[in-house]
Amino acid sequence: MQRLPTIVDVASTAGVSRQTVSNVLNSPDIVKPETRIRVEAAIASLGYHPHESARRLRMRKSSTIGIRLDPQTDGISGSVLDRFLHALTEQAAEQGLRILLFTARDHHDEVTQIERLRDTGDVDAFVLTSTTLGDPRTTRLAELGVSFVTFGRPWGVDDMDDPAHLWVDVDGRSGLHEATSAYLSTGLRRVGYIGWPAGSGSGDDRMRGWRDAMLEAAQSPASGEVELEALCVAVEDGVSQGAEAYRRLRAAGEVDAVVCASDSLALGALLASGGAIPVTGYDDTPVAAAVGLSSVRQPLDEVAAGVLELLTGAHAGRSTGGPANDPRHRLVRPRLVTRSPAPLPPR
Amino acid sequence: MQRLPTIVDVASTAGVSRQTVSNVLNSPDIVKPETRIRVEAAIASLGYHPHESARRLRMRKSSTIGIRLDPQTDGISGSVLDRFLHALTEQAAEQGLRILLFTARDHHDEVTQIERLRDTGDVDAFVLTSTTLGDPRTTRLAELGVSFVTFGRPWGVDDMDDPAHLWVDVDGRSGLHEATSAYLSTGLRRVGYIGWPAGSGSGDDRMRGWRDAMLEAAQSPASGEVELEALCVAVEDGVSQGAEAYRRLRAAGEVDAVVCASDSLALGALLASGGAIPVTGYDDTPVAAAVGLSSVRQPLDEVAAGVLELLTGAHAGRSTGGPANDPRHRLVRPRLVTRSPAPLPPR
Incomplete structure (x- = not known):
C-alpha cells in the first residue's frame, strides 16, 4: 500500500514550514509570491491533495469507519459519546457505511491500532473523539496520511483551518x-x-x-x-x-x-x-x-451528519469562505434545555 | 462459500423432527435406539458439528464480530445495551477481536444484513440482543449456518438446549x-x-x-x-x-x-x-x-465474557452436564443494589 503524500511531505519538499503550506492552501494572499510558487510546485510534483482523505473514502474500499470505544465510567457524562455512536451508526448505515469499534490504552496505542486497521484495508477512515490540548494523535495521523475527522477541535493548534485536520465540534x-x-x-x-x-x-x-x-x-x-x-x-x-x-x-x-x-x-x-x-x-x-x-x-445528530459529510467528501464541492464558514469544519450550536427540579422525595 | 450443514439438514436427512435431533445430541437416553442410530448416521454423513459456529470463529477469518445497534430511545432502559457493548468491545479486544456495528429496520432486515456481512467475509460471527418470544431470527440464522450467540434466551422455544442456538442470559x-x-x-x-x-x-x-x-x-x-x-x-x-x-x-x-x-x-x-x-x-x-x-x-461483564467464550469455542472442551450447567448456555445471576431515595429538592 503506497503512502499518500501529506502536508509534511509538501513542506519538506518545498523547504518551508507546515504552517506555510497551510497558508498557501487557505490564505495565499499572506504568502510571499516566490514562496507560494515553490509550495505549489511541491504540491503538484507530489500529487498532494488536501482532500485526499475524503476522496479515498468516497471510493469505499471497505465502506467502514473506525472509532475507538473506551470502557464506561460513571455512565452520566460519558453517555454523550454513546449517543453520538448511535447517531453516527444510524446515519452511516443510510450511506451504506458501517462502524468498526476498537479499543486503545492511550493516544499512542490508538494511533498504532488505527495504522494497523488502515494498512490491512479493514477500515477506510476514522473518527476521533475527545480531542485534547496539543493532541498527539492528529499530527501523527496527518503525517501518516490517514483519513480522519475529529469530534472536537484541534485545541492548542495555531491553525484550526489546517486542511489536514477536518473537525466537527459543539460550541461549548x-x-x-x-x-x-x-x-x-x-x-x-x-x-x-x-x-x-x-x-x-x-x-x-x-x-x-x-x-x-x-x-x-x-x-x-x-x-x-x-x-x-x-x-x-x-x-x-x-x-x-x-x-x-x-x-x-x-x-x-x-x-x-x-x-x-x-x-x-x-x-x-x-x-x-x-x-x-x-x-x-x-x-x-x-x-x-x-x-x-x-x-x-x-446536537449529536448534527455532529454525526457533519462528521460523515467531511469523511465522505460531500462538502468538497462547496465554495470556501473564511475560517468562520470553512466547509472543512463544523462548529454547531448547543441548545439550553430548561427544567425545574423534579418533585422527588422530601427526605 | 459452502453452506454448513445445520440441525435442520440433519433432521430432514434422518426423517425426524428437529427436536429429535436435539434430543439425540443432548439426552440420547430418551430416544428410541433405532431413531438414534438413524440420526447419528445423518450427522456423520453430512459432517454436521453442533459446535461448527465456534470452530469457525476460532479460525478467525476476519476477527470481527457483528452486532446490531438501534437508535437510542429514552436513554434510561436502553443504556444497558450500551454498557454491554462497552464490555463486549473491551473483552473482544483482549482476544484480538473487533466489533462491527450495523443497523436494521426489523428482525427480517437484521437477518438480511447478517447474511450479507457473513457472505462478504467481513464478519465471522454475530451477537444478537433482545430476543423475543418465538424470535424469527435465531431459527433462520441456524438454517443459514451463521455463527451467532444471543444475549437473551430463546423464549418460547421448546428446547432451550438446542445446540444450534448458543445463548447467555441474566436470570431476571x-x-x-x-x-x-x-x-x-x-x-x-x-x-x-x-x-x-x-x-x-x-x-x-x-x-x-x-x-x-x-x-x-x-x-x-x-x-x-x-x-x-x-x-x-x-x-x-x-x-x-x-x-x-x-x-x-x-x-x-x-x-x-x-x-x-x-x-x-x-x-x-x-x-x-x-x-x-x-x-x-x-x-x-x-x-x-x-x-x-x-x-x-x-452483570454485563460476565455476560460479555460468556458470549465471547461461546463464540470462540473456548467452552467446547468442557464436559457437558445436564441442561442446568450446559456449557453451551450461561444463565447468570443479577445482583440487587439497595439504595434510599436521594435527599433531593423539596422543590
Whole structure:
C-alpha cells in the first residue's frame, strides 16, 4: 500500500514550514509570491491533495469507519459519546457505511491500532473523539496520511483551518454563555461555575462562556475579575466532586445559581445544595431529565451528519469562505434545555 | 462459500423432527435406539458439528464480530445495551477481536444484513440482543449456518438446549424474586409489580420472580392469587407510563412497595409516589444511582465474557452436564443494589 503524500511531505519538499503550506492552501494572499510558487510546485510534483482523505473514502474500499470505544465510567457524562455512536451508526448505515469499534490504552496505542486497521484495508477512515490540548494523535495521523475527522477541535493548534485536520465540534462556550445569561437575566447575580482543571480544551471553552457572560454583566471589568475568582471551582469530573465543589463555592461566599461543565458535576451540586439554588449541567443526559436539571444539549445528530459529510467528501464541492464558514469544519450550536427540579422525595 | 450443514439438514436427512435431533445430541437416553442410530448416521454423513459456529470463529477469518445497534430511545432502559457493548468491545479486544456495528429496520432486515456481512467475509460471527418470544431470527440464522450467540434466551422455544442456538442470559426471575423478598422480609406485605404486557420473554420472566416470591409469602395459594391480580400492572416501557401505572396500582388498593421491570418504569413510579413508598427498578442505570432507586444490576461483564467464550469455542472442551450447567448456555445471576431515595429538592 503506497503512502499518500501529506502536508509534511509538501513542506519538506518545498523547504518551508507546515504552517506555510497551510497558508498557501487557505490564505495565499499572506504568502510571499516566490514562496507560494515553490509550495505549489511541491504540491503538484507530489500529487498532494488536501482532500485526499475524503476522496479515498468516497471510493469505499471497505465502506467502514473506525472509532475507538473506551470502557464506561460513571455512565452520566460519558453517555454523550454513546449517543453520538448511535447517531453516527444510524446515519452511516443510510450511506451504506458501517462502524468498526476498537479499543486503545492511550493516544499512542490508538494511533498504532488505527495504522494497523488502515494498512490491512479493514477500515477506510476514522473518527476521533475527545480531542485534547496539543493532541498527539492528529499530527501523527496527518503525517501518516490517514483519513480522519475529529469530534472536537484541534485545541492548542495555531491553525484550526489546517486542511489536514477536518473537525466537527459543539460550541461549548456559547452553551455556557447562554446558560449563565439566562440566570443573569432573571436577576440572579452571583452565578458560580464548577468545571475541570485548566488545560482541557473543551473545559476551558465552556468556562470562557460563563466568564464572558459574567464580565459582560459586571459593573466594571475590574470588579468583575475579582468576583469571578471566588465563583469558580475546578475539580475532576464526577458526582461527589461536584458536591465537594459546591461546598467550596459556598464556603467562599454567596452563590445564587451554578452552571457546570457536565451533568455529573451538576448532579453533585444539586444534591449538595438540596435544591436551594438552580443548577445547570452540560450534555442533557437522561440523569438531568430524571432529576429535573437544566442542561446544555449537544446536537449529536448534527455532529454525526457533519462528521460523515467531511469523511465522505460531500462538502468538497462547496465554495470556501473564511475560517468562520470553512466547509472543512463544523462548529454547531448547543441548545439550553430548561427544567425545574423534579418533585422527588422530601427526605 | 459452502453452506454448513445445520440441525435442520440433519433432521430432514434422518426423517425426524428437529427436536429429535436435539434430543439425540443432548439426552440420547430418551430416544428410541433405532431413531438414534438413524440420526447419528445423518450427522456423520453430512459432517454436521453442533459446535461448527465456534470452530469457525476460532479460525478467525476476519476477527470481527457483528452486532446490531438501534437508535437510542429514552436513554434510561436502553443504556444497558450500551454498557454491554462497552464490555463486549473491551473483552473482544483482549482476544484480538473487533466489533462491527450495523443497523436494521426489523428482525427480517437484521437477518438480511447478517447474511450479507457473513457472505462478504467481513464478519465471522454475530451477537444478537433482545430476543423475543418465538424470535424469527435465531431459527433462520441456524438454517443459514451463521455463527451467532444471543444475549437473551430463546423464549418460547421448546428446547432451550438446542445446540444450534448458543445463548447467555441474566436470570431476571431471580433478580425480581430477590427484590420482592427483600421487601417482604422487612414486613411490607402488599408489594406491587409494574411490568410490560405479556408476551415479552424477559418481561414475563421478571414478572414470575415477583409473582413466585409473593405466592411463597401468601397465607394460602388461593388468597395469594386473588391479591396478585390487583397488585400487577402492565404498560409499555417509559417514565410517564411508570407514573401512570403507579396511579392505577394505587386506585386498586393499598401498596406498600413496588418492584418494576425497568428503571424507566421505576423512576415514573418514584416520581408519582413522591417517595411515599420504596421502589426497585431493573438495570441499575446511572439514573437509578442519581435518584437513589434500588435496582437489579445485570452483570454485563460476565455476560460479555460468556458470549465471547461461546463464540470462540473456548467452552467446547468442557464436559457437558445436564441442561442446568450446559456449557453451551450461561444463565447468570443479577445482583440487587439497595439504595434510599436521594435527599433531593423539596422543590
